[in-house]
Amino acid sequence: MTLTIYGCYRSRATRNVWLANELGLAYQHVPVIQVYRLPDPNAADAPMHTRSPEFLKVNPNGRIPAIDDDGFILNESLAINLYLARKHGGPLAPKDAQEEGLATMWALWAATECETHALNLTYHLAAYPPEKRDPAVAAAALAALPSPFAVLDQQLAQGGGYVMGGRFTVADINVGEVIRYAKPAQQLFDAAPNVKAWLDALHARPAFQKMWAARDSEAA
Structure with a gap:
């Protein structure tokens, strides 16, 4: 049985690599870069x-x-x-149909309620060069995220510091990798202390650290 993960570390592939590390899966990583990052994707020496x-x-x-x-x-x-x-099962997986529903719900929640705004904070507060940043886009994201952050903060308070099931699961990885994009706006985390503590704990996990070290070694 062979698992192949296609993508570069500076992409949403981090989510899959992190989970594979947590599960102890053997996998082949095939680097695939976003086409917009290449000056000439048709060049003879262009990477995949x-x-x-x-x-x-x-x-x-x-x-x-x-x-x-x-x-x-x-x-x-x-x-x-x-x-x-x-x-692959185990404690990271949903234990029953209800948890499967919750894991799906939280994945969709992160994608619809948070991801676009969080990415806009990454780009317009940090990743883009200053001349490409749009303060209006950043301001709109900052205005949109306090409400979902409050929802997540309450869930973590009620769930013993986890998204579902009172334990670390795939739902924490899926939601955490979306919320991470908002880190340039620390005021959001200051207002949601359970979210801040949860994300810090996620990022201290050895499987995340292994993934992040690989990301740091990848060309920007």
Whole structure:
């Protein structure tokens, strides 16, 4: 049985690599870079990218990450994690149908309520060069996120510091990797102390640290 994860570390593939590390899975990592990061994606020496014909056979949408699990192809990072957790079981996986519903709910919640705003904070407060940052976009994101942060803060308070089940699960990874994008706006975390403590604890986990070290060693 062979699991292949396609994508670069500076992408949503971090979610899948982190979970694979937590589960102790053996996997092959195939670097695939976003096409917009390349000055000339058609150059003879260009690396595999999201519009390379070879990768489009894996994901015709031209997006990373994607996996090939012994011939089973799956795209979308949050769905990949739910699949891997379900397949390999253990305490990180939902224990019953109710938890499966909760894990799916929280993945969709993170994607719809938080991710676009959190990414805008990453880009317009930190990642983009100053001349490309839009203060209005950052301000809109800052205005939108306190409410979902409060929802998550309350859930963590009621759930013993975890998103579901009173224990560390795939739901924490899926939600945590979205919330991480908002870190340039520390005022959000100051107003949601349970979220701050939870994310700090997630980032102290050895499996996350292993993934992050690989990310840091990857070319920006």
